[in-house]
Amino acid sequence: MNENCLEGMLCPVCGNQEPFEISGSSWFLVFQDGVDEPSEVEWDDSSPCRCPACGHTATVGYFMSDA
Numbered sequence: 001m002n003e004n005c006l007e008g009m010l011c012p013v014c015g016n017q018e019p020f021e022i023s024g025s026s027w028f029l030v031f032q033d034g035v036d037e038p039s040e041v042e043w044d045d046s047s048p049c050r051c052p053a054c055g056h057t058a059t060v061g062y063f064m065s066d067a
């Protein structure tokens with residue numbers, strides 16, 4: 001995984017820098033008896049994002065400290 005995924009992200013409420021819960025989209029390999037690990041996970045600045053430390057919910061862009 002890209003270790004710089006969260007670079008520049010900061011919770012504006014509590015100051016948490018990681019982790020974050022992000023609702024993005026991804027591709028799955030689906031078999032008759034189950035689903036494989038997701039790959040090619042994608043999100044952007046407009047994806048919903050939640051801080052697990054304080055529960056603050058906004059978009060990824062809102063969590064970007066440089067914005």
Ligand SMILES: [Zn+2]
Pocket residue numbers: 011012013014015016051052053054055056
């Ligand atoms: Zn927070």
